[in-house]
Amino acid sequence: MLPIPADIFTEPEDVSPDGLANLGPLRRLAGTWQADKGIDINPKAEGPERRTFIEHIRMDPIDPQANGPQLLYGLRYHIHINTPEEDITFHDQVGYWLWEPATGLIMQTLAIPRGQVLLASGKAGPDDRAISVTAKRGDTAYGICSTDFLEQAFRTDAYRCDITFNDDGSWTYLIQTELFVRGAPFNHHDTNTLQLIAPPKLNPLAAIVNDRAAGGGPAA
Secondary structure: OOOOOOOOOOOOOOOOOHHHHHHHHHHHHOEEEEEEEEEEEOOOOOHHHHHEEEEEEEEEOOOOEEEEOOOEEEEEEEEEEEEEEEEEEEEEEEEEEEEEEEOOOEEEEEEOOOOOOEEEEEEEOOOOOOEEEEEEEEOOOOOOOOOOOHHHHEEEEEEEEEEEEOOOEEEEEEEEEEEEEOOOOEEEEEEEEEEEEEEOOHHHHHHHHHHHHHHHHOOO
């Protein structure tokens, strides 16, 4: 992290409107992805359960975001997962992947409709072929927040997401979530390899700038 400047209000000038061009290592995640051989290991009363799942992920570039002098580029994502045996959604998740070019900071925000959110962080170079982010329960900077029920029955103590970008353009993730289930630790983990099924679209500002340039109007 860079030292916080005396002026925490002034936003950077001459910011590139092109989200895709400024995503650093996250550029390889942009687009729509699918796979049908994901593996989930989750806790059940009888013991660990292994499930195969079908996954669809859409990651759309967003406009540049500023916290005063801090500048972030990112992707808004939605994950939808089903299993071959059931029609009902197995897992639904939304959030953002964010990149700070000035420091190499990567962040993932995560929200699931069972009453849990988190903010995870890591560091990487713009051309890295692997990235990792982590979060811990109780951390006020990059932490995990859950409902009372989840805290008591399925407490999440730590989260780690490792992503590897493969030579064929696909990417593979391993997510490990350290749970405390009824007084006992449990490593809940998921893995999958996603294939691109649709290229990414431009972020809204980049699309406006491109349309104006093509029409001969003034650029933003």
